[in-house]
Amino acid sequence: MRILLAYDSLSGNTKMVADLILERLEALGHDVTAFRVAPDADYPLDESFDLYMLGAWTVDYGRTPPDMKDFIAELGEKPEHVALFGTGETQWGIENFCGAVDRMERFFGTDYPTLKIEQMPHTNADYEAINNFVQQVLKKRSGSL
Numbered sequence: 093m094r095i096l097l098a099y100d101s102l103s104g105n106t107k108m109v110a111d112l113i114l115e116r117l118e119a120l121g122h123d124v125t126a127f128r129v130a131p132d133a134d135y136p137l138d139e140s141f142d143l144y145m146l147g148a149w150t151v152d153y154g155r156t157p158p159d160m161k162d163f164i165a166e167l168g169e170k171p172e173h174v175a176l177f178g179t180g181e182t183q184w185g186i187e188n189f190c191g192a193v194d195r196m197e198r199f200f201g202t203d204y205p206t207l208k209i210e211q212m213p214h215t216n217a218d219y220e221a222i223n224n225f226v227q228q229v230l231k232k233r234s235g236s237l
């Protein structure tokens with residue numbers, strides 16, 4: 093499957109999750125285009141992908157960071173198959189924890205599984221959650237082929 097994996101990461105936590113997702117997807121033989129979003133980047137969006145996996149940290153009480161918002165605007169039409177993940181901190185309020193994931197989920201109107209990790213992935217539960225997320229997302233995408 094051709095998969096686009098794009099993520100926004102300020103201090104590296106979300107990048108760590110994205111790297112683990114990438115490792116898993118490639119181990120399963122998928123063709124993944126992965127990158128960190130950035131201002132003024134020239135994104136490889138000429139062709140469409142079978143699946144879009146987008147990840148972001150959360151800023152300003154539950155909001156999506158600006159570079160990810162810009163990237164989403166560059167996608168143009170909303171893709172049909174979008175799975176979202178992110179990192180955040182519960183100290184910003186449980187209702188705001190990984191709010192970007194919730195906001196992007198509402199924006200895309202997707203019912204793919206989501207993944208939320210507190211800060212950087214480091215526990216067995218985190219690694220398990222990441223593997224389960226990848227498995228569940230791929231299963232759902234395969235079911236709709």
Ligand SMILES: Cc1cc2nc3c(=O)[nH]c(=O)nc-3n(C[C@H](O)[C@H](O)[C@H](O)COP(=O)(O)O)c2cc1C
Nearest residue numbers: 101102103104105106149150153154180181189190
């Ligand atoms: C200014 C600022 C605002 C933040 N607001 C939230 C928030 O509302 N909700 C949340 O879950 N995390 C919030 N965080 C925490 C980050 O989202 C969290 O540390 C995340 O793991 C950072 O990811 P990164 O290392 O990929 O940049 C905030 C962090 C900063 C610096």
